[in-house]
Amino acid sequence: MKIYTRGGDGGNTQIYTHKATRVDKDDIILExxxxxxxxxxxxxxxxxLLSQQKQEALEPLLSTNRAIQRALFQIGFGISDSSQIDAGQTVALENHIDHLQAMLxxxxxxxxxxxxxxxxxxxxxxxVCRRCERVMVALSKQHDVDSKAIAYINRLSDYWFVQARYLNHLHDVADVPV
Known part of the structure; x- marks a missing residue:
């Protein structure tokens, strides 16, 4: 299978929602x-970066981040067809946030x-997650976007904020106040 099709050379491409649709490459759904x-x-x-460190304390973060990658793929699929994100995934992120925050x-x-x-x-x-959330909210004004996906993305940015603080804490790097 060739990676290129030449079908988008004119500035539009085909997406697959409930049916195949051609859209301009600057369409908000492509954004x-x-x-x-x-x-x-x-x-x-x-x-x-996490896997290069070989620290036991980083293994749960690596595992969670890999699960997040799969969820991001599910969200993209959900925008084009049907959402596979459930509220439990957002609750799981909240639990990870609470666990990390308890150590800070x-x-x-x-x-x-x-x-x-x-x-x-x-x-x-x-x-990048915050930008993604803004784009998803803008898209939701034109297309169906599962509110659970938007909630997940919103919580996800909080997770990375806490993860950043936790990573600095593990490496004895103090927060720098504004």
């Missing part, structure tokens, strides 16, 4: 797919993104 894909790639980079000192001020390389990349995932 949403692309942002989900970008986010998934950033999470893949974070997983690579209380946050008493706004902090700057940064710290160790893994934490910096978690912050990149967070910011």
């Amino acid at each position: 949403c797919y692309g942002t989900l894909d970008e986010l998934n790639a950033q999470v893949g980079m974070l997983c690579s 000192p209380a946050q008493t001020h706004f902090i700057l993104p940064g710290g160790c390389v893994m934490a910096c990349h978690a912050h990149i995932c967070r910011t």
